[in-house]
Amino acid sequence: MEKIRIGVVGTGSVVREIYRHLYFSSRYSDSISVEAICDTSAEALTRFGDDWGVPQKRRFSRYEEMIECGGLDAVAVNTPDSLHRAPVVAALEAGLDVVLPKPTADTVQDVHEIIRTVRQTERFLGVDYHKREDPVTKEARARVADGTYGTLQCSVFQMLDKLLVSDPNHDPRFFSSPDFAQKNSPVSFLTSHMADTFMYITGLRPLEVRAVGYRQKLPSLEPIAVTGYDLVDTTVMFEYGVTCHIITGWTLPNTADCLTVQTGRLIFTDGMLDLWENHYGFREVTALGIENRNVLFRNFERDGVVSGYGIDSPGKIIENIGRFRRGEMPDGELESLLSPFSLGLYTTLVCDCAHASLASGVEHERGVVIGAPVETRQFLTETIGNESDLYFA
Ligand SMILES: NC(=O)c1ccc[n+]([C@@H]2O[C@H](COP(=O)([O-])OP(=O)(O)OC[C@H]3O[C@@H](n4cnc5c(N)ncnc54)[C@H](O)[C@@H]3O)[C@@H](O)[C@H]2O)c1
Numbered sequence: 001m002e003k004i005r006i007g008v009v010g011t012g013s014v015v016r017e018i019y020r021h022l023y024f025s026s027r028y029s030d031s032i033s034v035e036a037i038c039d040t041s042a043e044a045l046t047r048f049g050d051d052w053g054v055p056q057k058r059r060f061s062r063y064e065e066m067i068e069c070g071g072l073d074a075v076a077v078n079t080p081d082s083l084h085r086a087p088v089v090a091a092l093e094a095g096l097d098v099v100l101p102k103p104t105a106d107t108v109q110d111v112h113e114i115i116r117t118v119r120q121t122e123r124f125l126g127v128d129y130h131k132r133e134d135p136v137t138k139e140a141r142a143r144v145a146d147g148t149y150g151t152l153q154c155s156v157f158q159m160l161d162k163l164l165v166s167d168p169n170h171d172p173r174f175f176s177s178p179d180f181a182q183k184n185s186p187v188s189f190l191t192s193h194m195a196d197t198f199m200y201i202t203g204l205r206p207l208e209v210r211a212v213g214y215r216q217k218l219p220s221l222e223p224i225a226v227t228g229y230d231l232v233d234t235t236v237m238f239e240y241g242v243t244c245h246i247i248t249g250w251t252l253p254n255t256a257d258c259l260t261v262q263t264g265r266l267i268f269t270d271g272m273l274d275l276w277e278n279h280y281g282f283r284e285v286t287a288l289g290i291e292n293r294n295v296l297f298r299n300f301e302r303d304g305v306v307s308g309y310g311i312d313s314p315g316k317i318i319e320n321i322g323r324f325r326r327g328e329m330p331d332g333e334l335e336s337l338l339s340p341f342s343l344g345l346y347t348t349l350v351c352d353c354a355h356a357s358l359a360s361g362v363e364h365e366r367g368v369v370i371g372a373p374v375e376t377r378q379f380l381t382e383t384i385g386n387e388s389d390l391y392f393a
Pocket residue numbers: 009010011012013014015017038039040041044061062063078079080081083101102103174175176177178180188189
């Protein structure tokens with residue numbers, strides 16, 4: 001089978017943690033050829049380029065030059081959230097297909113522009129919301145759809161990262177961009193996962209969002225303090241009055257036994273569903289401490305192959321790019337894969353509204369910001385005008 005020739009824009013932590021395994025040591029690697037790379041950081045470019053043998057002339061500091069140089073079928077855009085739109089739109093307009101890590105973009109305006117460009121150019125885009133491939137999510141989706149638990153009423157989701165993720169003083173630093181925690185938030189980095197997972201399971205659209213944010217730990221860090229939220233509690237009202245509290249943060253002490261502590265509870269008329277329950281089923285005790293590893297996400301096999309849903313999710317997007325390019329994708333499937341739900345429009349809408357709620361909120365003592373409710377449809381209309389009808393028909 002012909003390989004998909006990929007240009008990689010951004011070679012930071014998501015590439016270190018996940019995508020280098022996808023590109024070079026997964027069951028998808030035979031159908032991927034990394035033909036060019038681009039990063040504004042010379043250090044990141046050299047590290048990745050030298051590690052994986054990318055020729056000097058195929059290393060770029062500007063994505064426009066990489067795209068112009070040709071020899072590509074697709075582009076993997078791995079830049080920070082606020083820098084997704086421009087390279088994605090440029091790649092699509094150049095006739096290339098695109099794979100993105102979540103979230104599609106940090107603003108709903110950018111997601112709308114990306115979706116519009118996908119439609120205009122008739123290219124393929126896949127967003128790696130890897131939790132959609134988590135077996136827990138998939139099973140929950142199927143059982144909720146067949147009515148096992150009755151009618152959904154309320155739910156609570158939590159996703160809490162260790163402080164080492166957001167702390168720019170931690171050595172080694174988790175994010176390549178030193179100001180990642182300053183420029184992003186637990187909402188864009190984590191709420192996006194849980195909001196997407198909730199909507200993937202239930203198929204419900206968000207109607208109203210309200211957030212409460214806590215800025216207490218990050219501003220106290222030394223020597224580099226971070227002006228940003230430790231924790232955000234986002235309450236979302238979905239269609240049919242279904243509510244979901246999504247609590248996310250990235251300042252859990254580094255002694256926590258999981259890098260990401262996560263849990264979800266959904267309460268129905270005739271049942272209740274608990275997801276993850278904080279642990280993943282692989283607990284080890286070593287001289288360094290007790291650790292729970294998410295081996296379903298990333299699994300290192302004996303032959304050097306890396307598997308798991310963290311790899312399958314972007315891997316299937318690459319496979320879909322191949323099928324799309326060969327004309328093997330039925331229209332119905334294409335329509336579903338390129339729907340606003342699949343392309344993360346409603347997920348970014350929740351996050352954007354949560355940020356808007358905090359931005360217009362009242363700052364109380366002790367760094368607590370209590371946001372006002374934001375109506376999603378009104379927010380969308382104020383942002384993109386009457387084209388909001390496309391998403392709330
Ligand atoms: N880190 C993770 O585990 C993880 C998981 C899921 C999704 N994501 C998403 O992946 C994306 C990247 O996050 P990250 O954690 O790798 O961030 P990062 O800061 O570690 O890496 C981003 C890289 O992009 C480069 N960059 C910035 N602007 C650029 C430009 N204009 N052109 C080319 N390169 C540019 C930076 O120099 C850096 O090397 C974000 O959307 C993030 O939300 C990350």
